[in-house]
Amino acid sequence: MDRIDRLREEIARRESELADLKSQLAIAEAARTTPLEPKDDPSWPWPLRHDEYQRYGRQMVVPGFGLQAQLRLKRSSVLIVGAGGLGCPAAAYLAGAGIGTLGLVDADEVEASNLHRQIAHSTGREGMSKVLSAVTYLRDLNPTIRYKTHQEHLTPRNAQDIVSQYDLVLDCTDHPTSRYLISDICVLLSKPLVSASAFQTSGQLAVLNNPPGKGACYRCLFPKPPPPESVVGCGEGGIVGPVVGVMGVLQALEAIKLVVHGLLDKPAGDAEKVERPEQGQGQQRMLIFNAMGDGPSFRSVRLKGRRSGCLACSDESELTLDRLRTSIDYVQFCGVARPVDVLEPHERITAKEYDNVRSSGVPHLLLDVREREHFSIGSMPGAINVPISCFNRREELPEVAGKDGPIYVVCRLGNDSQLAVRKLRERGFDDGNRFVGDITGGVKAWRDTVDPRLPFL
């Protein structure tokens, strides 16, 4: 295993170097081979280069697009925060469409578990920085636009520096802390924000702070963050690839519309500026995508503009760039999920101790309270699946009723199992001297200390 790990590291390091060299080469080649920009070539009478008419022609002939739309796209700069399930498809379509400058922010590296949905990455680039991996893919798609890489997390400290370099921002991140930070910085810097998210089989999309100073921001819609215990990422909760893909593609579409409609044109000093069309300035909406059920369904709800009293964008707001940088703690605002700690030590046993119970042959019940899908992937011998949601909904528990012997409860990591033990007690299943307790550390601990071959996610 050590040798394999070493080799992987070495390959990742060299691939990262190689990607960097390729980026440098692409930039150098682009500088050498890209024809002169029309403004620098007196012999070329047209506003776009020859290769641009070829590359972008199919979108330029669409009614409502034309030359002006393409020039606007070429002049625009778009920042994509997060090079994951949303950011990959969004970046692909924006690069393809000829956005002038495309910036990517992400501090993570490519993992095998990303590949079913994060289409800009590849198996060969596992371990590489997501930003560099995505740019490798994007350069292959369209080497003629400018890419800027920010291989770091967006933070209160660097947000102003990074975001101020762009006209428009796409929130393709995966956590409430980044969603509030991105919204706040966009409000402060007057940047429209195309926000999307996806989880399991559903997604949300909204164009926020648009037009800046008028449209609702993320805090208007969700002034209170969800309880940290309820925030489940794609790692545990799962995500269907095309669902997040759809949302990312829709983000690219909304970004293209904003640019093409001229909504980002600077009010002053822009010779080609035309009257801002009404189109796109109308009712602000949130789109909700539900992929399952009888068929795919989109629901569009009407928003109400800025919310009075909004912490970020209302007239009374005291949010400033200085305060954002120095004194807003987004982690504290969103809260941190603390491990559940409601059981006494005598109500808990380790995975190894449970292994002894099992070998001793004492009749007992082993309840696995993970959701059915996690259970289906791999479970401990003899475990019965009663998902924690059944407890929460106060459903009957035929699996437990009428059975004798001690009850051992197990979940993924040892949090829900404690809550389930509490609920079993509340419902009187601990009658007599019966043991009702849980396995510390969950199925993960069983995998780590007893059966390393157990598939576990």
Place this chain on the structure above:
Amino acid sequence: MTSVPKPPQGHFNVLYFASASSYTGKEHEALPAPLPLRTLFAELEAKYPGVKANVLDSCMVTVNLDYVDMSGDGAADAVVIQEADEVAIIPPVSSG
């Protein structure tokens, strides 16, 4: 969710999205109308203990596809949910 049946007479539909759906175990249900919007959360809390703090307090709410401000001095006080209305409970989804 595509085919939410019409609510029976004297009822309105409430739609549950994302974590609201997983908490209640339902995608939608019909509740008796009229109902002041301010009392909806208490009504749901009685049916699904814990749902208010765990889900509803951070949700966006729409009535007939229109956003309603549920925060402290928001507009929700004036709203009474009527028969055949459609209320949607929309939790923030943050992952991507």
